Amino acid sequence: MDEVELKRILWRSRRGLLELDLQLERFVAEVLPTLSDTELALYGDVLLLPDQDFLAYVNGASACPDARLEPMIERIRAAQR
């Protein structure tokens, strides 16, 4: 993935909800650099979720209806443990 896209994704990991900022902080620092281009693109799609839905999926309060995104949400969840 090109440099611009990667850095754009980094900035877009800043959210409107503190809980998401905190959960993405560790993921971005530790996991993001290890992702393949395909995985990065998938994470880019996850970042398009509305904050309240995104948080509910990461917290496991509700299931993500898009099965394609679910593995990436699981990785974000795992980074926090």
Place this chain on the structure above:
Amino acid sequence: MSVPVRKFDAVIVGAGGAGLRAALQLSEAGLKTAVLSKVFPTRSHTVAAQGGVSASLGNSEPDHWHWHMYDTVKGSDWLGDQDAIEFMCREAPNVVVELEHFGMPFDRNADGSIYQRPFGGHMSNFGEKPVRRACAAADRTGHAMLHALYQRNVRANTQFFVEWMALDLVRDEQGNVQGVVAMEMETSEVYVFQAKATLFATGGAGRIFASSTNAFINTGDGLGMAARAGIPLEDMEFWQFHPTGVAGAGVLITEGVRGEGGILRNSAGERFMERYAPNAKDLASRDVVSRAMVTEINEGRGCGPNKDHVLLDITHLDPEVIKSKLPGIREISIKFANVDPIKAPIPVVPTCHYQMGGIPTNYKGEVIVDEKPVTGFYAAGEVACASVHGANRLGTNSLLDLLVFGKSSGNSMIDFIKTAPKDLPVLAMADVERSLARVERLNQQSNGTQVNDARAAMQATMQKHCGVFRFKDMLAEGVAKILEVEKMVKTIEIADKSKTFNTARLEALELENLIEVAKATMISADARTESRGAHVRDDAEDTPERPNGRDDANWLKHTLWHRDGNQLKYKPVTMKPLSVDTIALKTRSY
């Protein structure tokens, strides 16, 4: 140096509730309106507001805007301006119904009217008994509001500049506002957005504190820009805190945990609330608990390597009770404190939530300096101080503030733009050049301070010296310390000097805004030697003349902090409403 200039009728900085509401007014009036935002509009911090928006619709039981006004004045501990408060409470039903027509999915009664629920501090008949006044969209009121307003703006052809950061205000030699200097994140290119009218709707600066519920984007950019442009900041000593946020993270632990039997302990393991509130103990009121926690920390009985928090202990509860009754709290604690509360206590600390002060405005959203509007400059929402929240904000009045003052500032801008000359004036370059120099210093700085170090020093200083409960000596020390931190900020450097989405540069620019707010807060708090609303000091004694330490004879006035020389000036509180009688001073008790 030549800078590209883009020209509009109106430029709005910030795309949360207030910015979007104002933009809608302007775009629907056919004016060419630009909205700049660091993040996609629907990811503004307004998205975090859950409680609701208040309006005396009276859908469930009798209610009246005059009662709402009384609750707001009382909540403000009489520091709120009664003209602005009357305006807000009278307008509330209109702006809420308008929002409903914009497609806001409010919860509804069986008859189709907006459902209203009770909320702390909402009373009928001038404080007599609770009334249902809060309108909500499940627990996503702010989220739904942003979506409704954003969609409507797209339809009205508002031009969004997403992932742009405003850097500085542009004023001409007479002080008239001409627009802003802004940076496109993708390229780090700097532009001027010139406009007949400029609105700041940039939100609050809760990130000045080590423990804050605010998202990382809440860096007080509008406040920093205003201060650098010579605009004073009003009542910055007033911040709303919650007693128990997870230390180091800021995520709130609900007060229900203490209701289930949670116990606060200091470094010796002592249940210290027994000393401060022998009867209520851990169930004492918010301010009593906050005050006790801070006293324990200040007297050296805090926990952790920095002795900067206390512990909330539920290890004595049956693990099954924790799992069934407090599953969310357990998850928050595991995630953000790395502690399973079944096995070990949760580190907690009083946590900043909301900024009552801001850029001084009137109820029309016009920025007011020396009793006169600053030509072409407007502010609305948490960045502004109208002042409707005074010394403390009534719950659900923050979303109402966004709607009412977003709309009124939009209307004021329309009136002003209509009378302004058709052609924009010649752009004054002095502020533009100062802004470019600020960016250039960052690019050139070496052997300076790391951004993270300076920010951490600022946040620790604010938390320790100017938190939820304040001590005379600590405040005086805090002033000296924050001025030292300011020196660090003046030499912050970034290792990464690349152009595209350079997060390090953006964070450095944000810190230069935060430090202005931190200084304003510390210096204003040090000077105000009374307790009022959310500003509570140990040396403001509770006497018959000064109940709860509130000193109306000397301190019934607004603080105005000026960046130049850190001067403080004061202006009177507007006690006269627009159409009704003054709500007379009374002791504030609930």
